[in-house]
Every structure is written in structure tokens, then in C-alpha cells.
Amino acid sequence: MDTLIEIPGDRTAANFAYAAAGLGVIGVGTLAAMYAIEVPRNGPYIFGTINDATGGVFSLVVIPVILQVHRRLPPSPGSEAGKWLVVTACAAGSASSFLLVFKQLDFGVSTGISMGAMAVQAGWFLLAHRALLKNGGYPRRLARLDKLIGGALLVGLPFAGLAFAEQAPGWIRWGIGGAGFALGATAWAAWPYWYYLAARHLSQAPSTEAAPGIFRKA
16 A cells, blocks of 8 residues: 555644654764864864754654554554653663763763664664554555565664774674674665655544544544
8 A cells, every 4th residue: 555544633633744854864964074073174063963952853843753653553462561661761862962962061971862762763763664554544665665664774783883992803893893884874864754754644644534444543
């Protein structure tokens, strides 16, 4: 199926998804600029600060989208626990970004919290979209793309951590760690595109007035 069955809240969630897509693009661009321009010069980290602030807002803006996607899952204690886990992770990631901006948190600690929050989001999206693919009523392209992104992040992030293990041999840091970093970074950079597609589907969901037979209560 390539269209969504509309439920209340879709159009509002679409606005948040569009905002998340835009913020995600800014985040990808400023992070690239930071490593290309500021890191070699050892600062000042203007792009880095913009990236941190953008990440803090992004982590909050995605919550309504996550909650709207969750409404399409079959209710169960496990899915409810997963929903609150991912929302908590988003809030923690946002808080760590803002604390870093205001110099109230160390860069390493903030990065660790943000990576953990990202891993929780990736795991939730992977499991949620696996279930949505089985249940139907959800665009297959959207579900498959986020399964791919979530899976790549979950595989890439642990290996990417090896790139920062100073005691590890070079071939581990730059070989395995570098490959994990590249995989995770590629998946993370693709996430704004998923939010853009989600926004389009949510905003163009068939109207319940025009097609009452496909309406399903939340």
C-alpha cells in the first residue's frame, strides 16, 4: 500500500515532520561544515554550536511524529513501553544538546547521550516499521526506508565508537571504526529525507469526508 489511512492528528504531525526534515538538513550541513572548516582550525565552533542547537530542537520536533506513527501500531504493553522509551530518549537528547550549547555539559558526555538517544530512536523505528509492514495500511516505501535507516544506525553506531578508542590499534580505529562511522553517518544523513516523505504522506492522506470507508478511529 502506498497511501496512509487517515487518522486524527495526521495533518498536524505532517507540519512537525516538515519542520524535522528542514532541521535535519540544517543539522547535516552544519556538522559537515564544522568538520570541514572548524575542526582543522580548532575553532571557533560557530557551525558546531548551530548544529547542537538545531539538534536540540530537532529532538523535540520529532516527538509528535513518533507519537502519530505509534498510533498506527496494534496496542500492546510492549509497544506502549517502547513509545515512552523513545520519547524519553528524544527529550534526553534534546536536553544534552542544549546543555552543551550553554556550556553546562562536557562535549564527550553530551555526544554519548545524543548517540544513545539516536540508537533508541533507530531501534524503535526499526521495530515499529517492521510491525507496520506486516499490518498494512501504511506506505511500504516509507516503512522499508526507515527499517533500512534504523538498521544501519544500529549496526553502524557501535562500530563507530571504535574510531574514538585511542588505545585500539589503527586498523581497528580507522578500518572497522571508520566503516561503522560511514554507515551510521549515511543513515543519519538520510533521516531528514524520511521525515520529508512522512510529511508528504501525512499531509496528503485521503480525507475521511471524501473516502469515509477507509477511516479508522485511533
